[in-house]
Amino acid sequence: MTKKTSTTAKAKGSKRRRWPWWTLGGVLAVLAAAYVAGYLLTGERLPANTTVAQVDVGGMEPAAAVSTLEEGVADRVDAPILVQHGEQTFELAPADIGLALDAEESIDAAGGERTWDPRDMWALIFGDRDYAPVLDVDDEKLEGAVGTIAETVDVPVVEAFISFPEGRPEPREPVAGELVEREELSEAIADAYLMTEEPVDVPTSTVEPEVDSEGLAEAVRTIAEPAVSGPVILNVGEQTVELPITAYTPALTVEVVDGAMQPKIDPQTLEQPLTDSTTGIGEKAVDARVEIQNNQPVVIPSKPGVGLDPKTMADQLLPVITKTGPERSITVEATPVEPEFTTEDAEALGIREKISTFTTNYPHADYRNINQARAAELINGTILEPGETFSFNDTVGERTVANGFAMGTVINGGVFREEMGGGVSQVVTTTYNAAFFAGLEDVEHHPHAFYINRYPVGREATVYYGHLDLRFKNSLKNGVLIRAYVNPSTPGTQGAMTVEMWGTKEYDIEAGESPRRNFRQPGVRYDDTNRCVPQAPIQGFDIDIHRTFYQNGQKVKSETNTARYQAADHVICGPQPAPPPPPEG
Structure with missing residues (x-):
């Protein structure tokens, strides 16, 4: 005989059990009450096993924690912070570099303030954390102390450079520099205060020259050596004058400009050797000056002149000093040259x-x-x-x-x-x-x-x-x-x-x-x-x-x-x- 299962009975047996709405509301009310209680408790005492600046303040009321923290760091609050770079050591007094403990803010940050964050509520019972202290920082004093260290530690980058003593190229090799990362050092010093007695290492970065040794050698070959290969021909009216290299090399340098070696002629430095080498062209203007004679200031008057303007000459010489043959010449004009500093200027x-x-x-x-x-x-x-x-x-x-x-x-x-x-x-x-x-x-x-x-x-x-x-x-x-x-x-x-x-x-x-x-x-x-x-x-x-x-x-x-x-x-x-x-x- 085959047993049959009633579909009606099966439907009744599989029916889900439903909770009354007032039961769910009660659970939510309990959770909400616990949440509010947790919020209120977070302001009453600090989380368990909490330390601030290595001082145990766990489970304390905030006011007691502040006092405990101040007492706990009393023997460290004025201790110097050591900063080291290689064999150099710097001692920094916290007060002189603008660092001071803010005990109340430190306790608030460690859980002394009320919060709605459930993680902070959980930490009241199960917390285990060491907090760094909150500091009052005088940025100006701290930056000043870091700047003093940097002035001692910094090794400036040496850029490639060519000068021309005695009319011959003298290249200066580039050398990488080392500079203190000042912002990073400031942060490291502040982080070390009240947290460690270990010296703070000075963070530095290497500054590479803009032009390397190969670039310097190329500049010697393509700029410096051609510049001293022979005189420059000056065409002044009906006159033709050979301008010797000694007339412009005292004012000539090859320097790094925008990442490349470029020649420069300083008009002020050019003036004297240019005048000495072109004495047959016009007459030099003379600036007024003030001299001390018999312990009294005396104005020596200016004089106008006629000749080659150093600024114009510098601009015209630069493009041709690296040329050869007929291109190594310029046409110039002798013009009235007014003194840059007149008698009236000096007297005023x-x-x-x-x-x-x-x-x-x-x-x-x-x-x-x-x-x-x-x-x-x-x-x-x-x-x-x-x-x-x-x-x-x-x-x-x-x-x-x-x-x-x-x-x-x-x-x-x-x-x-x-x-x-x-x-x-x-x-x-x-x-x-x-x-x-x-x-x-x-x-x-x-x-x-x-x-x-x-x-x-x-x-x-x-x-x-x-x-x-x-x-x-x-x-x-x-x-x-x-x-x-x-x-x-x-x-x-x-x-x-x-x-x-x-x-x-x-x-x-x-x-x-x-x-x-x-x-x-x-x-x-x-x-x-x-x-x-x-x-x-x-x-x-x-x-x-x-x-x-x-x-x-x-x-x-x-x-x-x-x-x-x-x-x-x-x-x-x-x-x-x-x-x-x-x-x-």
Whole structure:
């Protein structure tokens, strides 16, 4: 007998069970209540197992957590942050670089504030996390500290360059530079504060020259060598004159411009050798000048002339100096040449009296006598009209043999090295102080990486051609004449470098200084390269320099500048000695 299953019974047996609507509503109400309770609890205590800056604040009420955090970091809040690059170490006091703990914000960020995020609610019971502190950051102070480190660490890129001393090409090989990644270093310093005692490594990037050695060699072959292959023929009216290479090579350089080597002729430098080589063509215009005679400024009148205009000549010479044969000639015209600086211009400047003078002394060294005298010669007689800015590098030019400079000792990478132009910083420091006491506006100056005690503390400056400059603006109502001269040293006497500023006095300047602070101790460094210069250790420190301006005995304004000197390591020339063997036994 076959058993049959009722379809009616089967349908009844498979019917789904339904929950009453009020039951589902109750579940949702419970969840909502739990969610609201979780929100309220997140503001009552911190998540379990929470640490801030390595201080355990887990499960605490926010107010108690703030106090616990402040007490927990009390012995670290002023601890210096160490920054290192190779063998160099910099100590940074948190207060001096603008870092301070914001305890309340730190606790809020770690869960001390109410939140609707369910993950934060879950963390109240099951959380396990270490939070970095929230900081108050003075960006200006931090950037200043990073900038001081960068000035010590940075190695400027050296671009390919060709000059023509004695009328022959002298190429300078390009060299890659190394620059501090300043923003990245700032972030790393802030991240390290209160979180680690390990030194922060200085992040750097390599800066490749725009033109490599092959490009330089190509420029020598296609530009420099043709440029000195023979004279250029000048057709002046019915005259034909051979212009020798010595007439333009002092003003000729081959430099990197927009990624390629290109020849340049400086009209100002061209003027004198051009005039000397074309004496039969016209008469040179003479600019007015101001000279100091019998301790008084005297205007020497200008004179008009007739001759070859240096700017026009420079423009016409450039296309033909690399040519050969008949193409190596130009047609020029002798024209009236007005002086660029007239007698009226000189008299209108109001240069009437000495407004400041400053002298620094230096120990005997032949290279110091040579380099300081040459730099002084180049800046002597410079006139700054009101609003004009003086640039030491633009005025003196690159320190090369062709420019009259010799090898000497400079600071590079925090140690002494032998380079061209050593000793020029004495001229820079003296010029800076003369401008300081004349009341001129400080546009750019850079103290040495470490303090050299023959200079006025905090009021000294260094330069590095193409990278660091000394610049100041004539912010006075009248013109300023710079007078510079050297009394050279001898084996038994010190030398003296003097810079004077002449114009019309507007201010009496008073200098002041703060106590030295944030002392940094030197280390020991061994150097077995052939460029090593032995160096005694020098303590580092910070100091504020004040400049106060007075008129008729009344204070009108004041300025403050901070100099930060790094410690100078004790440098010993030679390999680092091997550590002693461990004792036996």
